[in-house]
Amino acid sequence: IDKAVEIPKLAPRTEFNTIFDEFLISNTGKYIFLEGAHGIGKSTFCGNYRAQNPSIENFNTYSFTHNRDLINVAHLAQPVEFVNWLNMQVSMLVNGSSGVALKDEYAQLIKETQNVIQALGQYYSSINKIGVLFIDGIDEIDKYDRELLKKFLGLLPQVIPSSLVIVLSAPSYTQYSALLGNKLRQETSITLPSLPYEITQQFC
Secondary structure (H helix, E strand, C coil), X not given: CCCCCCCCCCCCCHHHHHHHHHHHHCCCCEEEEEECCCCCCHHHHHHHCCCCCCCEXXXXXXXXXXXXXXXXXXXXXXXXXXXXXXXXXXXXXXXCCCCCCCCCCHXXXXXXXXXXXXXXXXXXXXXXXXEEEEEECHHHHHHHCHHHHHHHHHHCCCCCCCCEEEEEECCCCXXXXXXXXXXXXXXXXXXXXXXXXXXXXXXX
């Protein structure tokens, strides 16, 4: 690392990291909802999450909040864009290849999403780890088009492998509970706390 390049410091949430790890382990094979007020640091947490428990591995983050000025949220939320991104990331991890770009109809994209998530689950099961996929900022899609959000969430399979956890983030679980239906319940929702005053002072 070039010492002349300053690496941005991130405010630590050590205690919450431990709680979050335990929450993941107790909810394997499920969707988790990470909620918290606007600007509290959900996207930073999702994008920079490092498990303290060695049995957990952060697979990747699909974010609707980072670089949203560079890449249109509506574009990222298109089902084909997400499925192609997921397929490429899983193929790179499992096979070392970029995978094949898909241009299928929505019904087929739902099947492809299920297949890719199953392949990801098999990979993490084979190495005896829990893989975590973050989907950050689903409220950003809602600001643009609720119907598009419904289509995006409709891609996600009802049941996911026991070696995976998929984390969705937005300010409020209750705002999206009806859309999520049986995929995600209140008991698998966790709130990102505010940083302690002492730590916020250090980073101001």
